[in-house]
Amino acid sequence: MSFVEYSDCIRDGDVAIVYLGHESMTPVKVKQGAQTQTRYGVIRHSTDLIGRRYGSKVTCSKGGWVYVLHPTPELWTVNLPHRTQILYTTDIATITMMLELKPGSVVCESGTGSGSLSHAILRTIAPTGHLHTVEFHQQRSEKVLEEFVEHRVDHLVTVRNQDVCKDGFGVSGVADAVFLDIPSPWEAIKHAKAAMKKHGGRVCSFSPCIEQVQKTCLALSDHGFEEINTLEVLLRVHDVRTISLPQPDFGPEPSAQIQPDSTVKPPQKHTSIAVKTTTPPREIPGHTGYLTFATKPRT
């Protein structure tokens, strides 16, 4: 198992995702001899996990069963321990495409936060790219590095614990893309530019507030960035349902001779028809943040 390459079977030291049911999962560090409590009972790693194929159904001690899934950055995003606000898959997907990430890309990121985006970046730039990620908060930067090791992606990433607005990314002229998710992105634009390849590249800034966007766009423009474009992308989930639609009762149908031209078919009393439809969740995310993209031209 690694976050950048699939394995067929679960091995000692892997991180596996235990699927407990609809929208209920939990990550598990697989360890010979260890066991994990779930609502369906205990999972014994040595017998229930190690050597089994990813995707297998595992029966727990209480007789209930779970599926054990291979980790992916997307499963990690919905299961990781939150140490900060995190980026979710809808924004991550848009960022990945709009930054033109691919195997071999060199990327700078700040802040690292809980590593939600970092894992997705690493997946995309492996096996030949590199991620330079900067996190102001020492504890957090140590924790995320630990995770990178556990997830077997540490060879693809350098974690730096510094203030990106003051000290930049610690590299210059190497990045194809820069991503900013910090309170004052406009203060880091000059460092983003310095970190990027002479030939140019792409930059993205994520900000929840429009005032941050306004300042960032001005700074991007002042630093000669081009194709500045701000967008917002929201996910809409459609829950598939079959609903039962009661039919109205208009009373006894008059004989057909009176209204031969009626298009209304005789409604049967107290009947209902089934209709397959989708319904939205009652409440959905109305905002995550604005994504501002720009191109650094050749300098």
Next chain:
Amino acid sequence: MSFVEYSDCIRDGDVAIVYLGHESMTPVKVKQGAQTQTRYGVIRHSTDLIGRRYGSKVTCSKGGWVYVLHPTPELWTVNLPHRTQILYTTDIATITMMLELKPGSVVCESGTGSGSLSHAILRTIAPTGHLHTVEFHQQRSEKVLEEFVEHRVDHLVTVRNQDVCKDGFGVSGVADAVFLDIPSPWEAIKHAKAAMKKHGGRVCSFSPCIEQVQKTCLALSDHGFEEINTLEVLLRVHDVRTISLPQPDFGPEPSAQIQPDSTVKPPQKHTSIAVKTTTPPREIPGHTGYLTFATKPRT
């Protein structure tokens, strides 16, 4: 005919809406002896319109036919001569409810513009309410008054040609609701407050840009308005269509004994199935403006 009361039949002097086909209509001033050219030929008012029932099918000189509709504020909104940017029905509906308009309401509005909202307000506050509408631009204020007369709603409205930011609405302590659609709404908040009833009421400001909204919210707060709430409402149209979905050809089906458990039904070659669905228009309005509502407390 009047914009605030239905009539059954078309009379001389009415304004009627000629429905030519899907999303194609045109307003016509009905006049004894006059005639109107359409793509289907001439409509002779004396014989084809006057005395006919609203909603009738009228055959034009070239043999084509049209429907003649009773005017409503909503039909007017999509058919009026644009002298300015106008408000559309989705925003108008939200404004009407959120300002708590009803028969008897006294409303102040600025600017009048092309009168799209004004007609909807008049419809709702008739027969006992009054609209005080202020338009900076003289020509426009004269034109809209002409229309109010033609539409038989002039007894419900006073048009003032002045600068609302400097001179206010020309009334004080009478309004239940105030609506602002001007470039600098924050400059008119004090006048809005002065125009409103002592007991209080509702105010709404429509602005396309967020900076206008920010300044307006600050001004509303500074003038003691409460329940300040900014929202955006967008209409989504769903075009009903039946689409033809080609079925894939997986080649000759192996005998049933080999895969009796397959859930895939044998696809018939080169066939397709019909599915009833809706599609969105390729492009839709992505923004009209932000609507900011607030309550004036008792003063």
Next chain:
Amino acid sequence: MADNVDDDSLYRIKEGDYVVMKRGDIFKAVQIQTKKKVIFEKQWFFLDNAVGQLYSTTFELASGGILQPRKPKDTESSTDTKGAGTDNRNIVDDGKSQKLTRDDIETLKEQGLKGQEIIQQLVDNSSTFKDKTEYSQEKYIKKKKKKYENVVTILKPSCRILALMYHGREPGKICHLRYDTLAQMLTLANIHASSKVLVFETCAGLVLGSVMERMGGYGSVIQMFPGGGPVRAGVESFGFPAHFHDMLHEFPICHLNALLAGTLDTAAKDSSADLKESDLAAEEKPEAEGQGGPEEQSMETNIGDGSHDPKKEEEEKRREAKAQEKKVKQEEKRKKLAAAASLLEGRNADGLVIASRFDPCPVLMALLKFLSPSRPFVVYSQYKECLVECYTKLREQGGTVNLKLTDSWLRHYQVLPNRTHPVLLMSGGGGYLLSGTTVAVELSKPAGSRKDEEPAPKRQKVTETEG
């Protein structure tokens, strides 16, 4: 600004008034009754002290459930949160790991989220909650919530407030009709004074009340109702003046086929009593899936179980009295039915509004027949598929133009210096609308009225030729 007594008298809360209580953006409708305990947001109190006060007054809750008008200057100020840091994701202190800002929370309240839901939001958005290291922010918020918990504002009801209230508290009762969708309906149907409007709804009376508010007591509204009787709890909450109810008529849809066929007999002749008895009996049935139904039934069962012989006579008397009462009621109903039927028989209504849990297609097809040509109609459904069917039927049938199937997208904003952004949660959907305008039905078409039926043989011949 001296107090003007005449002016204010219009705005004073009176006993018996229907009012709406408000805290943050939680609303609850209630009637003012002295010495009656009300419960709002898990606190109980008496509204006695509200009587005589002005509408929109904010009260503080004192011990013993007593309301005390708050000093006008005591309104909450939001200046303390102005211009604070933009977000705290990269701040060193782990304690500030709550991603919801105070402003966000205030905005959640503005949206009508309940305190408990806000706490849930806080938990969901806390980066430390999972790690169980820190609850101080939450405690702070709970304190903040307390601040809201001891005040209540008494408002005069309105379509806006009641639509917000139902959507926030009991969306299931109004078929998840969102307030902005209701706003579209009232406008698309051109609801205004002095018109004749048909309403078919199972939205607790909210839609009917909103239509009545927009008509201001002028004109007539005919409520077409399914099942045992019209549901109007929502209409009461509007607190309309008595004369508003004069414009309200009702017609049970179980008589619709009879009305359309011309066989509905509403005259009060004894000779036809049998027929009408059965007709009216149909109305007595409780609504198929109504709230009242099951409760009523279980009560009857209890009475049955506990009956003794000595009480039989008394019971018989009661039954007779009941029967008499029933007769009077039925006579009233008969008159009402006759009045509504005569309003419908002209088939000249000015507008039609449908918003129900029933399949809208048969309802729309039946009720459209009662509209004049060139009049608007609007149908609400929680499900798009239902309206696609209506659309298709209408296109097949003719008689309507300007058909439009829509929904609306609604988002609220937090507007604060340096922290302006859309509210983090929005409604998933507000339901769908189909709107259109009636036009005259072609006389030569088979879909025309009874008068101009073509001779049957001729029509058959045409069919044969085409086949």
Next chain:
Amino acid sequence: MADNVDDDSLYRIKEGDYVVMKRGDIFKAVQIQTKKKVIFEKQWFFLDNAVGQLYSTTFELASGGILQPRKPKDTESSTDTKGAGTDNRNIVDDGKSQKLTRDDIETLKEQGLKGQEIIQQLVDNSSTFKDKTEYSQEKYIKKKKKKYENVVTILKPSCRILALMYHGREPGKICHLRYDTLAQMLTLANIHASSKVLVFETCAGLVLGSVMERMGGYGSVIQMFPGGGPVRAGVESFGFPAHFHDMLHEFPICHLNALLAGTLDTAAKDSSADLKESDLAAEEKPEAEGQGGPEEQSMETNIGDGSHDPKKEEEEKRREAKAQEKKVKQEEKRKKLAAAASLLEGRNADGLVIASRFDPCPVLMALLKFLSPSRPFVVYSQYKECLVECYTKLREQGGTVNLKLTDSWLRHYQVLPNRTHPVLLMSGGGGYLLSGTTVAVELSKPAGSRKDEEPAPKRQKVTETEG
């Protein structure tokens, strides 16, 4: 910042390169061929002068269709529009009745609107157009448009640029798949290097190319294709290095049933030639509704009409040569087919991506069988109803978890001092996605593999009992 020749050589435009031309936000893919006229936005020119220049260079069009690199300082500045009035609705001068601001127009361009469409927008948004009093703004805009019309930028292709290009120019060719939806697909399917991915698409190769870009030449992609042959115009436009094509395999879905039944014979033995001939002949058929189909047919007809006796011999020779050629091609095809079949037979693919104009349900059900357990799949459809059916089938059948039916809402913003607002037009919809993860199929279930078939009589008995 001195020029580094080594560095730059990677970024120089070479003859034969696939590039994308850009003006405003209009894109067009083209191959660099010297002395070949290209047409872009109704202007023709030669790309000869682009050879040797760096990618992302902007050229000016000189007379005779000659490109001249623009001076780097000459980039368009938007400072002249900064901080202008917020809107001009209430300005006295009627001439300023255009509701679209210049910034709006620039933003429209940013969105990829064509000049003509922008003019249309201007007309639609002009308050005076209907009254025919004023065209000066429009003229101004036309001038502004001219400014864009004499420059062209040459870009290196990428998934982002090609997705924007197709969505803006030819959405019909890519089933109206919006770029952000494509982005979701690549992420939801966990596309990355060193995996084995199945792709079924009729999006001109855009989806296939995007998958290949994300795999960087590592791993394998098997294109499952319908009809006569895989459509890959879009893949070419990516301009991948040659070794990328080594990872690309193809398998015609008309052999899918045979492959699943284990009856597909891909060995090159003469004895089974008949069978394979017919198998391969199936591939030769033009795609049912493909663009090429009708044209080909009409050409054949023409030849038939115009044939003369003296030319018959020549024709026969040609036919023989063609037959020989065909044989060689078929042998190649057979080898390809064998290679793809052996990749599929392991039923251990790592990902599945479907985006086509075909009914997705049978395609999904068939192709899911080739995935390992615990692997992601994603299906795109322009129509939600198709994916509802897929969802229902999958829930019935089992073998998948985390099913999610979604679409996304995308809006661009104009960010300018004092005139920040969402762009006035947005895409109506970007299509729908169904995504999920495979899991191991229960061995005891009837939906399992062939091994555990229950005896037929027993099963029939159960059916009878139920009936």
